[in-house]
Amino acid sequence: MKYKDISIDHRAILELIQPQATVLDLGCGTGELLYILAKEKGARGQGIEVDEQAIYSCVAKGLNVFHGDIDTGLAEYKDKSFDYVILNQSLQQVIHVEKVLQDALRVGKKVIVGFPNFAHYRSRFQIFFRGKAPVTGALPYQWYKTPNLHFLSVSDFKAYCRIKKIKIEESIYLGNNRRVSFCPNLFAQTGIFLAHW
Amino acid sequence: MAKENAAIQNNSLGIIRTQYFTFDSLQLESKEKFGPVTLAYETYGQLNKDRSNAVLVLHALSGDAHAAGVSEQGAVVGWWDALIGPGKAFDTNKYFIICSNVLGGCQGSTGPSTLNPRTGKPYGINFPLVTIGDIVNAQKRLIASLGIKELLSVVGGSMGGMQVLSWLVKYPELVRSAIPIATAARHSPQQIAFNEVGRQAILADAHWNGGDYYHSLPPDKGLAVARMIGHITYMSDISMAEKFGREKEKDPRKLKFTADFQVGGYLRYRGDNFVKRFDANSYLYITKAMDDFDASSGKPLYEVLRGIKAKVLVIAFKSDWLYPAYQSQEIIKACKLAGLSAAYCEINSTYGHDAFLLEVKEETHLIAHFLKKVFYGYEVTGNYEI
Numbered sequence: 003m004k005y006k007d008i009s010i011d012h013r014a015i016l017e018l019i020q021p022q023a024t025v026l027d028l029g030c031g032t033g034e035l036l037y038i039l040a041k042e043k044g045a046r047g048q049g050i051e052v053d054e055q056a057i058y059s060c061v062a063k064g065l066n067v068f069h070g071d072i073d074t075g076l077a078e079y080k081d082k083s084f085d086y087v088i089l090n091q092s093l094q095q096v097i098h099v100e101k102v103l104q105d106a107l108r109v110g111k112k113v114i115v116g117f118p119n120f121a122h123y124r125s126r127f128q129i130f131f132r133g134k135a136p137v138t139g140a141l142p143y144q145w146y147k148t149p150n151l152h153f154l155s156v157s158d159f160k161a162y163c164r165i166k167k168i169k170i171e172e173s174i175y176l177g178n179n180r181r182v183s184f185c186p187n188l189f190a191q192t193g194i195f196l197a198h199w
Numbered sequence: 200m201a202k203e204n205a206a207i208q209n210n211s212l213g214i215i216r217t218q219y220f221t222f223d224s225l226q227l228e229s230k231e232k233f234g235p236v237t238l239a240y241e242t243y244g245q246l247n248k249d250r251s252n253a254v255l256v257l258h259a260l261s262g263d264a265h266a267a268g269v270s271e272q273g274a275v276v277g278w279w280d281a282l283i284g285p286g287k288a289f290d291t292n293k294y295f296i297i298c299s300n301v302l303g304g305c306q307g308s309t310g311p312s313t314l315n316p317r318t319g320k321p322y323g324i325n326f327p328l329v330t331i332g333d334i335v336n337a338q339k340r341l342i343a344s345l346g347i348k349e350l351l352s353v354v355g356g357s358m359g360g361m362q363v364l365s366w367l368v369k370y371p372e373l374v375r376s377a378i379p380i381a382t383a384a385r386h387s388p389q390q391i392a393f394n395e396v397g398r399q400a401i402l403a404d405a406h407w408n409g410g411d412y413y414h415s416l417p418p419d420k421g422l423a424v425a426r427m428i429g430h431i432t433y434m435s436d437i438s439m440a441e442k443f444g445r446e447k448e449k450d451p452r453k454l455k456f457t458a459d460f461q462v463g464g465y466l467r468y469r470g471d472n473f474v475k476r477f478d479a480n481s482y483l484y485i486t487k488a489m490d491d492f493d494a495s496s497g498k499p500l501y502e503v504l505r506g507i508k509a510k511v512l513v514i515a516f517k518s519d520w521l522y523p524a525y526q527s528q529e530i531i532k533a534c535k536l537a538g539l540s541a542a543y544c545e546i547n548s549t550y551g552h553d554a555f556l557l558e559v560k561e562e563t564h565l566i567a568h569f570l571k572k573v574f575y576g577y578e579v580t581g582n583y584e585i
Contacts, residue, residue, distance in 0.1 A: 048535065057544045058564050061512070064572035068531060069544045078532040 029092025033060035121155030140191035212268035239307025240299035244291030257355030263306035311480035324410030356555030383526035397425035423470030435551030500533035516554035
């Protein structure tokens with residue numbers, strides 16, 4: 003696989019992570035990101051994933067994965083067990099967002115959160131002019147079969163962090179296969195944040 | 200059809216001869232010296248030049264050394280034949296597989312039904328209480344006799360999984376990986392309770408006669424009831440409903456309490472068959488060893504796992520209520536706390552505890568890939584260009 007084949011959000015996360023770091027990927031899916039991090043950054047990773055088929059792919063990649071639900075908590079992990087805890091495209095799918103985020107901030111020295119921006123102009127357009135729940139590149143699901151339970155914007159997340167005194171170290175905004183810097187709450191499809199307590 | 204048969208023959212190991220290894224004595228964990236000890240064992244595949252491809256397969260309560268292929272006598276197919284053979288999960292083209300009958304067993308290894316050389320009579324109840332650790336120590340002697348210094352993997356389900364954990368904790372330097380399946384680091388009260396009822400069924404059978412029955416009628420009724428209880432716990436509500444429903448036997452005899460439901464007939468059949476191949480005293484000794492087992496001897500499991508380099512793959516099954524997934528999760532959580540390289544998968548099966556013998560496709564996928572990674576290592580030649 004060539005660098006250009008790595009998805010843009012994985013590339014962004016790859017750049018945020020220091021070499022040889024320890025990483026916990028919450029909702030690691032088929033383990034693509036953990037695999038890239040191990041190869042490119044020498045990261046020692048663990049993943050938690052709820053989907054059985056995805057676990058098979060992870061084991062085939064030789065990854066340390068735990069088949070389970072991140073909503074049930076990370077009680078067995080001590081504080082600051084990992085350099086990074088990653089919640090890429092998974093925070094909006096958990097039931098207890100605050101609990102999962104707090105656990106992640108406790109267990110990891112730093113947390114990387116990536117989610118689809120609900121306030122992207124295409125979503126706004128579809129709601130405003132068509133009066134329909136948005137279906138876009140970053141939010142590709144129809145309302146009746148979406149795994150997403152929570153809908154938030156880049157501004158929502160930043161406001162939440164401000165209230166909860168979570169420090170955002172870096173923000174990366176992604177559009178359709180490119181970085182976005184101008185007015186991200188309108189033009190970013192995905193927001194990725196490096197944060198800590 | 201001919202093609203199918205050819206395919207079956209191609210990945211079958213064919214006829215396998217059980218072998219025997221005898222050594223003078225074994226120091227038991229109780230400090231007692233016991234001997235001589237014979238272990239019945241089978242091997243599949245070839246040990247490679249640097250002796251690095253050996254996998255030790257550990258059987259469950261009623262299992263034996265005959266894990267794969269077809270037995271010389273009776274043409275019995277091994278209990279894990281679906282997973283051991285050319286191109287299977289434990290690929291005999293790559294790995295050298297060993298399986299032995301446990302110490303205390305009755306399928307060729309020394310146990311209560313063995314003749315005591317000092318008296319010329321079967322040991323019976325004079326056989327010493329053995330532990331899972333003793334069972335593992337005996338296996339270690341066998342492994343050494345085969346010239347193997349390090350095992351690529353130790354693997355087993357249920358009681359086999361307990362032996363896996365015992366190997367991992369006692370001899371971490373001898374195992375490169377471990378695969379405990381549908382097992383527990385220690386029995387819960389519920390698991391002990393089921394075993395206790397099984398033992399009481401045997402002890403309550405007048406034919407048990409204080410364990411001295413080898414020249415008279417054995418306690419077949421008691422052992423059969425113990426096995427019937429076992430079988431209930433090996434299945435699940437769903438698997439029983441699917442297999443039997445409330446169907447009645449086609450030709451129920453007209454007595455009031457014949458087993459007229461199919462599920463009852465099945466259990467009786469299983470019980471009656473079991474007594475033909477299993478010794479009641481062995482059942483007592485082995486279930487006791489299981490109940491007494493505690494992988495970390497009262498300490499938190501992660502403490503005894505610390506510093507272990509072996510990679511671990513823990514597998515559980517959703518409908519297994521005898522060894523519920525939470526027990527496997529305890530094992531994997533301890534592995535993680537101790538900093539081990541470990542993976543956990545909970546296979547969505549309806550077979551209950553029996554799933555570890557039946558979910559071939561899922562187990563094959565997990566085990567084959569896992570073993571390959573342990574054997575060949577992580578590919579370091581990055582196929583990513585950056």
